[in-house]
Amino acid sequence: MSSAVTRTREHPAGSPAGPTISVRDLGMTRTLPSGERMPAFEHLTFDVEHGEFVCLIGPSGSGKTSTLAVIAGLERPTHGEVLVEGRPVTGPGPDRAVLFQEPALFPWLSVRGNMDLALRLADVPPDEREERAAMWLARVEVDRSADRQPHELSAGMRQRVALARALACDPPILLGDEPFGALDALARERLQDIVQRERVERAGRTTFLFVTHNVREAVLLADRVLVMSAAPGRLLEEFRIDAHRPRKLDDVLVARVVSEIHDLLIGQLEGTSS
Amino acid sequence: MKRWASELGPPLLGIAVLVVVWAIVAAITDTSAIPSPADTWAALRDGVADGSIPEATAKSLIRLAFSFAAALVIGTGLGLLLAAFELARRSVRPLVVALQIIPFVAWVPLAVIWFGVTERAVVFVAIAGSFPSVTLATLQGIRQVPPLYVRAGRTLGAGGWSLQREIVFPAALPAYMTGIQQAWGFAWKALMAGELIVPAVGASGLGHLLDSSQDVAAILAVVAVIAVIGVAVEYLIVGPIDRRVRAKRGLLSAA
Numbered sequence: 001m002s003s004a005v006t007r008t009r010e011h012p013a014g015s016p017a018g019p020t021i022s023v024r025d026l027g028m029t030r031t032l033p034s035g036e037r038m039p040a041f042e043h044l045t046f047d048v049e050h051g052e053f054v055c056l057i058g059p060s061g062s063g064k065t066s067t068l069a070v071i072a073g074l075e076r077p078t079h080g081e082v083l084v085e086g087r088p089v090t091g092p093g094p095d096r097a098v099l100f101q102e103p104a105l106f107p108w109l110s111v112r113g114n115m116d117l118a119l120r121l122a123d124v125p126p127d128e129r130e131e132r133a134a135m136w137l138a139r140v141e142v143d144r145s146a147d148r149q150p151h152e153l154s155a156g157m158r159q160r161v162a163l164a165r166a167l168a169c170d171p172p173i174l175l176g177d178e179p180f181g182a183l184d185a186l187a188r189e190r191l192q193d194i195v196q197r198e199r200v201e202r203a204g205r206t207t208f209l210f211v212t213h214n215v216r217e218a219v220l221l222a223d224r225v226l227v228m229s230a231a232p233g234r235l236l237e238e239f240r241i242d243a244h245r246p247r248k249l250d251d252v253l254v255a256r257v258v259s260e261i262h263d264l265l266i267g268q269l270e271g272t273s274s
Numbered sequence: 275m276k277r278w279a280s281e282l283g284p285p286l287l288g289i290a291v292l293v294v295v296w297a298i299v300a301a302i303t304d305t306s307a308i309p310s311p312a313d314t315w316a317a318l319r320d321g322v323a324d325g326s327i328p329e330a331t332a333k334s335l336i337r338l339a340f341s342f343a344a345a346l347v348i349g350t351g352l353g354l355l356l357a358a359f360e361l362a363r364r365s366v367r368p369l370v371v372a373l374q375i376i377p378f379v380a381w382v383p384l385a386v387i388w389f390g391v392t393e394r395a396v397v398f399v400a401i402a403g404s405f406p407s408v409t410l411a412t413l414q415g416i417r418q419v420p421p422l423y424v425r426a427g428r429t430l431g432a433g434g435w436s437l438q439r440e441i442v443f444p445a446a447l448p449a450y451m452t453g454i455q456q457a458w459g460f461a462w463k464a465l466m467a468g469e470l471i472v473p474a475v476g477a478s479g480l481g482h483l484l485d486s487s488q489d490v491a492a493i494l495a496v497v498a499v500i501a502v503i504g505v506a507v508e509y510l511i512v513g514p515i516d517r518r519v520r521a522k523r524g525l526l527s528a529a
Contacts, residue, residue: 074425094431104426107523108444117440121431151524169430 018086019047020173020207021071026080027232028066040066041233044080046226051204055218056211057261058228058236059268064211067233068177071209072098084173094122097166099179103158105150111137111161112146115168122169136164140194156187160194167198167206176210180217192220196246215261219254220247227261230268237264309491318495326483327499334465334479335503337393341400342461349405349457353412367413374406378464382471392475396468403464404457411453415446448525451516458512462504 027042041063048054056064069075071082073092082089084096092098105114115133124132137143140160142153150158159179166174180188199208199221212218218225225239239261243253293311300310309317321327352370356363381402385395419442427441469481478486480503483496520526 072429074428091433092425092428094429096429098426098429100422100426102422104422106423106426106441106444107525108447118430121427121436121440123431149522149524165430 018083020050020052020085021048021209022083022086023047023067023071024081024083026067026070026077026082028063028070028075029078030066039078039232041228041231044228044233044235046235046238048207048209051207053199053208053221053223054210055222055225056209056228057213057215057218057225057265058233059230059265060213061231062228062233063231064213064228064233065177068098068175068209068211072096072175074098094169095171096173096175097169097171099159099162099166099174099176101178101181103150103155103162105158105161105165107150110147110149111142111153114150114161115165118165118169124169132168136168137161140164154187156183156190159183159187159191163191163194163198167202171206173207173209176208176212178212179210181212181214188217192217193246195221200245215258215265216249216254219257219261220249225257225261227264236268307490309494313491314494314498317489317491318498321483321492321495326478327480327496330478330480330483330496331499331503333477334469334481337397337400337469337479338462338465341397341465342404342458344397345401345405345408345457345461346454348401349408350412352405353409353416356409357413357416363413367410370406370409373402374410376402378403378460378467379471381464382468385468386472391473395472396465396479396481399468399472400461400465403467404461407453407457407460411450411457412446414453415448415450416442418449419445447519448523451519455508455512455516458507459504462500462507466500 023044023046026044028040029037030040031037044067046054056067058064066075070077071084071089073089073096105111106117109117112133115137116129119129119132134143134146137146140163142157142160142164145153145157150161153161163179180191183191195208198206208221210218210221219239219241222241225241227236227238228234229236239257241253241257243251247254249255249258297311300308300313318327352366356366356370378399381399382395385398385402389395389398423441423445424437427437432440465479466481466484469479470484473482473485480496480500484493517526
C-alpha cells in the first residue's frame with residue numbers, strides 16, 4: 001500500500017512549509033437504503049497546521065466522522081480533496097494513525113502482539129520493536145498487562161493500548177474518531193490526561209485531528225476547535241484556545257469557551273428540529 | 275475430581291438409560307434381529323480379540339486423516355480463490371452448495387467407474403463429501419471478518435497480502451472452525467458409506483466390517499465403534515482446537 005505522504009518531516013527544498021492537512025471544498029453524498037441521496041457534508045475547507053491539535057465538533061449527523069474517514073483515506077469524497085503534506089490522499093497509510101471509537105485491537109493477539117504487529121507493519125526493525133512496545137505500554141500504564149488478551153482488559157485500558165499502538169509508530173498525524181466517546185467518565189479523563197501530555201511532549205512531531213461531540217473534551221485538548229453545522233455539515237465557526245496545558249475543566253478560559261460553543265451548538269439543534 | 279463428575283455424569287447417565295431401554299426391548303422381543311447389550315458386548319470383545327476391529331479401525335482412521343487433510347487443502351484453497359474474486363464467488367458458490375447437498379452414497383458409483391474397486395475410490399468419496407463444506411466455511415469465515423479490523427489494519431499500513439495474512443485470516447478463524455467441525459464429520463460419514471459399498475481391496479475398514487458381518491450383534495458392535503470414534507475426534511481434537519481459538523479471542527462465555 002503506498003502512502004500518500006512520506007514519513008519524513010522535511011519539506012521539499014524550495015517549497016513553502018504549508019499546512020500538514022489541507023481539506024479543500026470537501027463534500028460527500030450518501031445513498032440511503034431507500035435510494036435517496038443525501039449530502040453528509042458539503043464545501044468543507046480548513047487547514048491543520050504542523051503540530052497543531054484540532055478538534056472537529058458538531059451535532060450528530062454533521063458528517064464529522066465521514067470527514068475523518070476521508071482524511072484517513074478509508075472513504076472517498078464526492079467532491080473536493082484532502083492534501084496531506086501537499087499531496088492528495090489516495091488511501092490509508094501509516095503516516096496517518098487512527099484511533100477509532102472502539103479500540104480496534106486485534107483479539108487474536110496479546111497486548112504485546114498488537115504492539116508488535118503495528119511496529120512490524122510500520123517497518124520498524126525487529127530488535128527495536130520489543131523495546132518500543134514496552135516503552136509505550138509503560139507510558140499508557142498497561143505494561144503489567146502486556147501478555148494479556150484484549151478481552152481481558154477494561155474498555156479504558158484497551159483504548160490506552162490502542163493509543164500506544166498508534167503513537168509507537170511515531171506517526172506524523174494522529175486522527176481520532178470520537179476515540180473516548182464510549183468510555184466511562186473516569187477512563188475518559190485518564191485518556192484525556194495522557195493525550196494532553198503527549199501533545200506537549202510531542203510538540204511539533206505529531207499533528208492531531210480529533211472528531212468529538214463532547215464540547216469539554218474538545219476545549220480541553222485542542223489548540224483550535226472547528227464547529228460544524230447540522231446535516232449537511234458545513235464549517236460554522238472556529239475557536240482558538242490559547243489556555244496553558246495541562247488544562248482543567250474548571251479553568252476560567254476553558255469554561256467560557258465551552259459555554260460559547262454549547263450555545264452555538266444548541267442554536268444549531270433548535271434550528272433543525274422545527 | 276468433582277469437575278470430572280459433573281462433566282461426565284450426564285453423558286454417562288444418557289448411555290446408561292440407552293443400554294437399559296435397549297436391554298428391555300431385546301428381552302421383550304426376544305429375536306436374533308435385536309441382540310441384547312450383553313451379546314453386542316461379547317461380539318465387540320470377539321472382534322477386538324481376533325484383531326479384526328483394531329485393524330479396521332486403524333485402516334479407517336488413516337483413510338480419514340488422509341482424505342480430510344486433502345479436503346482441507348482443496349476446500350480452503352477453493353474458498354480463498356472464491357473469496358478473492360467476486361465474479362468467481364457469485365458463479366461458483368451455488369455449485370459448491372449443490373455439491374454439499376449431494377448424498378455421500380451418490381458419489382460411490384461414479385467413484386467406482388472413475389477409480390475402479392480401489393482404495394482411491396473410497397478416499398474420493400470421503401473427499402467429495404467433505405471439501406464443499408470446507409469451502410463454504412472459508413467463505414463464511416472471510417465474510418464475517420469485522421470491517422473495523424480491516425480498517426484498523428489498513429491504517430496501520432497493511433494492504434494486499436499482508437492485510438490478508440495479518441488481519442483477514444486470523445479474524446476469519448473462528449467462523450472457519452465452526453465449519454470445520456461440521457466438515458470433518460461429513461468426511462467420516464462419507465468414508466463409512468464408501469467403505470460399506472465399495473468392496474474391500476486389501477485391508478478392510480470399519481465400513482467393510484459392517485457389510486461382511488452376518489451377525490447382528492457384530493454389526494452393532496462396529497456401529498458403536500464408529501460412533502465412539504466420532505465422539506472421540508470431536509471431544510479430543512476438533513472441539514478443543516475450536517475452544518482454544520474462541521477462548522483466545524474472548525468468544526467463550528464464562529464457564
